[in-house]
Amino acid sequence: MTLLFALYMAGLAASAMSGALAAGRRSMDWVGVLMLAAVTALGGGTMRDVFLGHYPLSWVAEPWLLGVTSGAALLTVMVARYLHYLKYTFLLLDAIGLVVTTMIGCDVAMQMGQPVSIVVLSGMITGCVGGVVRDVLCNQVPLLFSSELYASVSVMVGAIYVGGHELGIGHDVVTLAAVACGLTLRLLAVRYGWGMPKFVYNKDWF
Amino acid sequence: MTLLFALYMAGLAASAMSGALAAGRRSMDWVGVLMLAAVTALGGGTMRDVFLGHYPLSWVAEPWLLGVTSGAALLTVMVARYLHYLKYTFLLLDAIGLVVTTMIGCDVAMQMGQPVSIVVLSGMITGCVGGVVRDVLCNQVPLLFSSELYASVSVMVGAIYVGGHELGIGHDVVTLAAVACGLTLRLLAVRYGWGMPKFVYNKDWF
Amino acid sequence: MTLLFALYMAGLAASAMSGALAAGRRSMDWVGVLMLAAVTALGGGTMRDVFLGHYPLSWVAEPWLLGVTSGAALLTVMVARYLHYLKYTFLLLDAIGLVVTTMIGCDVAMQMGQPVSIVVLSGMITGCVGGVVRDVLCNQVPLLFSSELYASVSVMVGAIYVGGHELGIGHDVVTLAAVACGLTLRLLAVRYGWGMPKFVYNKDWF
Numbered sequence: 236m237t238l239l240f241a242l243y244m245a246g247l248a249a250s251a252m253s254g255a256l257a258a259g260r261r262s263m264d265w266v267g268v269l270m271l272a273a274v275t276a277l278g279g280g281t282m283r284d285v286f287l288g289h290y291p292l293s294w295v296a297e298p299w300l301l302g303v304t305s306g307a308a309l310l311t312v313m314v315a316r317y318l319h320y321l322k323y324t325f326l327l328l329d330a331i332g333l334v335v336t337t338m339i340g341c342d343v344a345m346q347m348g349q350p351v352s353i354v355v356l357s358g359m360i361t362g363c364v365g366g367v368v369r370d371v372l373c374n375q376v377p378l379l380f381s382s383e384l385y386a387s388v389s390v391m392v393g394a395i396y397v398g399g400h401e402l403g404i405g406h407d408v409v410t411l412a413a414v415a416c417g418l419t420l421r422l423l424a425v426r427y428g429w430g431m432p433k434f435v436y437n438k439d440w441f
Numbered sequence: 442m443t444l445l446f447a448l449y450m451a452g453l454a455a456s457a458m459s460g461a462l463a464a465g466r467r468s469m470d471w472v473g474v475l476m477l478a479a480v481t482a483l484g485g486g487t488m489r490d491v492f493l494g495h496y497p498l499s500w501v502a503e504p505w506l507l508g509v510t511s512g513a514a515l516l517t518v519m520v521a522r523y524l525h526y527l528k529y530t531f532l533l534l535d536a537i538g539l540v541v542t543t544m545i546g547c548d549v550a551m552q553m554g555q556p557v558s559i560v561v562l563s564g565m566i567t568g569c570v571g572g573v574v575r576d577v578l579c580n581q582v583p584l585l586f587s588s589e590l591y592a593s594v595s596v597m598v599g600a601i602y603v604g605g606h607e608l609g610i611g612h613d614v615v616t617l618a619a620v621a622c623g624l625t626l627r628l629l630a631v632r633y634g635w636g637m638p639k640f641v642y643n644k645d646w647f
Numbered sequence: 648m649t650l651l652f653a654l655y656m657a658g659l660a661a662s663a664m665s666g667a668l669a670a671g672r673r674s675m676d677w678v679g680v681l682m683l684a685a686v687t688a689l690g691g692g693t694m695r696d697v698f699l700g701h702y703p704l705s706w707v708a709e710p711w712l713l714g715v716t717s718g719a720a721l722l723t724v725m726v727a728r729y730l731h732y733l734k735y736t737f738l739l740l741d742a743i744g745l746v747v748t749t750m751i752g753c754d755v756a757m758q759m760g761q762p763v764s765i766v767v768l769s770g771m772i773t774g775c776v777g778g779v780v781r782d783v784l785c786n787q788v789p790l791l792f793s794s795e796l797y798a799s800v801s802v803m804v805g806a807i808y809v810g811g812h813e814l815g816i817g818h819d820v821v822t823l824a825a826v827a828c829g830l831t832l833r834l835l836a837v838r839y840g841w842g843m844p845k846f847v848y849n850k851d852w853f
Contacts, residue, residue: 492693493707494703558710559707577783582675582786583679585679585682586673586675586676586678586784587676591678636676637677638676639674639676640676640677640724641671641674642668642727
């Protein structure tokens with residue numbers, strides 16, 4: 236549990252950093268940097284809670300989470316010029332964040348007694364939607380819809396996690412399997428540029 | 442009731458198809474196609490339920506709705522190259538979807554005892570906002586704000602529907618009148634390019 | 648209280664006008680003008696209420712608020728060509744709106760017994776997020792993230808307002824202090840172009 240918590244914090248910080256860097260690419264000021272960091276890191280969980288009617292929202296109940304995202308954002312601004320040395324660390328942290336937040340999202344829906352399909356979707360929304368809101372606020376088409384496997388990794392992690400629990404396998408084993416499979420697939424996807432097939436449609440008529 | 446349900450399914454599928462085609466125009470992958478389809482078809486009802494505090498959301502209570510939007514999206518990908526033969530069918534289905542989802546949105550607000558203005562607005566949000574979210578995710582100014590009569594049709598349908606019920610006219614008659622007027626106005630608007638007056642403002646000073 | 652209410656109405660109208668003008672810059676039709684006006688003026692409070700689970704939303708409980716934003720929008724369309732004579736009046740009204748809606752947002756969170764950090768954040772969301780949604784719907788990077796002090800003014804107003812109440816200072820004194828400081832800082836920021844430091848990041852590597 237303590238390890239998972241540490242991984243969650245690392246993933247949250249990585250998400251916040253990706254939001255801060257996106258803000259920097261649009262030359263935003265510190266207000267934008269802090270907001271993009273918070274929205275990227277906490278937007279997925281917020282959307283999940285609003286959709287499921289699961290109140291209070293995590294950052295309303297625990298405002299120190301906003302301290303974590305703000306701290307990660309300010310750190311990003313300070314060390315931005317050295318960040319390229321940390322590229323692989325960052326990609327690893329981001330993958331960890333994806334996997335851990337997905338499982339947290341599944342937990343929330345499971346505790347509410349939702350059916351399996353909603354549990355997996357809840358994990359996917361928690362893991363992926365923050366980046367979508369970040370991209371919308373940066374005025375670009377969300378990367379989630381065209382880059383390497385990301386939402387698919389989240390769905391796989393959720394399926395393993397929920398499936399394992401449904402089959403009565405122990406919590407620790409299921410968690411470990413989901414983390415291992417999720418990290419492996421995500422890192423291989425980034426390394427080899429694996430993506431889902433694209434749908435290209437150029438007709439104009441409506 | 443069964444007819445209305447069939448029309449609702451047809452309208453939902455048409456909305457999902459418009460989302461999938463929008464995803465294709467941005468060369469999104471299957472993740473984007475499935476998400477855009479779901480958001481376009483179910484986003485308006487989701488927004489309405491969140492605004493009214495009406496839980497559980499429709500697709501959380503009935504996850505098979507996501508199966509319908511996903512099926513329509515995959516079908517769109519498969520038959521995309523032949524879709525231009527179905528242009529008029531598609532426009533008709535989309536108009537049906539607008540009218541039927543508007544009435545569903547009015548029903549939800551009426552059952553919550555909302556005042557007439559909120560009932561009509563609830564119908565309009567249900568019928569129109571999915572397309573707004575679709576366009577935002579595709580990084581373009583929403584079509585709803587500049588193309589042929591759409592929100593106006595929705596408001597008219599809602600007004601007929603609510604007004605008829607307030608006047609004590611039978612449910613079937615009111616429904617039929619709303620459908621007939623709504624379809625007629627929408628299809629005439631598309632045929633003849635009717636739109637609301639534009640407001641053009643070019644000053645820069647703030 | 649009556650004075651605050653009048654200031655709130657003036658601020659609401661100013662927000663609605665800024666939404667209507669943004670719609671005009673994109674050549675939207677009347678549907679877009681009315682929606683942008685409503686979203687800009689009421690979007691911040693809506694987001695706050697959804698985040699805090701504070702139902703019913705203000706405009707659902709009091710639909711006449713939508714009448715105010717629609718009236719302000721139509722007035723904007725009618726007098727658009729003379730608006731440049733009112734530039735300073737508009738900037739003043741907008742600043743008043745920022746300060747007053749921030750305090751209203753703080754009040755809502757305080758009445759819910761939220762901790763100080765969430766109260767200040769609630770005020771900031773109420774005062775600032777409407778403009779963010781307006782800019783997203785106009786397909787541009789939100790001004791809030793790069794222009795003169797705005798969110799910072801809101802945070803300062805919230806801090807004075809909450810801090811004063813925590814210290815047991817009388818409501819009227821606190822309100823007056825928050826309004827005076829907020830208006831002064833905002834108007835000076837506009838006059839002298841004060842902004843937060845920018846974060847510029849141009850690397851491409853992820």
